[in-house]
Amino acid sequence: MQSQSCAAVVIAAPASGQGKTTVTAVLARHYRQQNKQVRVFKVGPDFLDPMVLEYASGHPVYQLDLWMVGKQHSQQLLAEAAQQADIILIEGVMGLFDGEPSTADLAAAFGIPILAVIDASSMAQTFAAIAVGLDQYRKDTRVAAVIANKVGSERHADMLKKALPNTLPCLATLFRQTEHALPSRYLGLQQANEVTDLEQRLSHTLDAFDFDNTVSLPNIDFPFIDVEPLPLLLEGVKIGIARDAAFSFLYQANLDCLEALGADLIFFSPLTDKQLPDIDSLYLPGGYPELHLETLSQNTNMIQSIHQHYHANKPIIAECGGMLYLCESLTDKADNTASLCGILPAKAKLQARLTALGLQEVNINGAAIRGHTYHHSLLSTELVSEISGQCPNGKSVSEVVYQQQRLNASYIHFYFYSNPHLIAAWLTP
Known part of the structure; x- marks a missing residue:
């Protein structure tokens, strides 16, 4: 079976509300500025996050889910994306290990490493303990790198990075951005086309990122599968x-x-x-x-x-x-x-x-x-x-x-x- 290789990570967190969507959107914008082709996916059923991610990446965002979408169709979508992309970013859902199937289940099914987004506000060395816990909780998943979100200062960022073991590099730190946060309502984020200053919000947030350019995302092989084309049951309808x-x-x-x-x-x-x-x-x-x-x-x-x-x-x-x-x-x-x-x-x-x-x-x-x-x-x-x-x-x-x-x-x-x-x-x- 042939396969296509490209860099890929599952962007996950210990819980909801840690900043996964913001980080995924800004990473997509960051890699696009480096003239890289980026494709973004969202784990599980969701309409609102993908609207922001589509705006940031410049391409439609598809769902990946082992139950609703199914493993075979998810694999097909990933292989097709890998043909065109330099980097695949997959935003997780809820906490990394929460739900059935969980974000971790999907990462394990396709052998994709995890980029852990952790809200570092009000903590120091405990940040590293959470990162290590996410990495070691299951044997079939691994955390390739971490991102520290809601960092208070340069000194705070330095404390967080020094606490991490050498096996868990910090890809980036994101300083607290309350005034540029993505607005939301009762079903989740506001629709991207309703946020008239979305471009400015993403730009300001990207400016607040401090990237470690020595940390790179790992390459993953995505095997192709033979899929029968659908019959034209709605031809001309x-x-x-x-x-x-x-x-x-x-x-x-x-x-x-x-x-x-x-x-x-x-x-x-x-x-x-x-x-x-x-x-x-x-x-x-x-x-x-x-x-x-x-x-x-x-x-x-x-x-x-x-x-x-x-x-x-x-x-x-x-x-x-x-x-x-x-x-x-x-x-x-x-x-x-x-x-x-x-x-x-x-x-x-x-x-x-x-x-x-x-x-x-x-x-x-x-x-x-x-x-x-x-x-x-x-x-x-x-x-x-x-x-x-x-x-x-x-x-x-x-x-x-x-x-x-x-x-x-x-x-x-x-x-x-x-x-x-x-x-x-x-x-x-």
């Missing part, structure tokens, strides 16, 4: 895909999957367009419809156009925010309510706290498809469905899939490559 500030939670891999099935993708905006484009099928992904209630509600021409599509018995996939858009009404966190499409006999309301989080697998007539759920809203409806997801980690999270005519609607964000044939069946006119 025109799929309208909502994509704007309200509907932006799109996996690049899902778009690739639809194109590999032969579909023609046509993007439109429920916020600004007055009607659907000339399409056969409709895909309404997730996003933040609750932040655009007035605009969506007042665009009655678009709502009427979606009704015509639905009542013509044409296919629709609606995920999370896309499903909320099809409800009778949606109430935001400030208790503002707006009438929306009304195709689903349901009312949705944003809650003060997270209402569901977890991986999901749905079995429909013997066909399984995987994805994840993550939302702050609740649905009030008399609709019932025998189709619901199961969480592989034993959580009680179980999201329903509502089916009306040719509509498949759920809180689940599906990963299309986990069952392209089912997605094709849902979208075939």
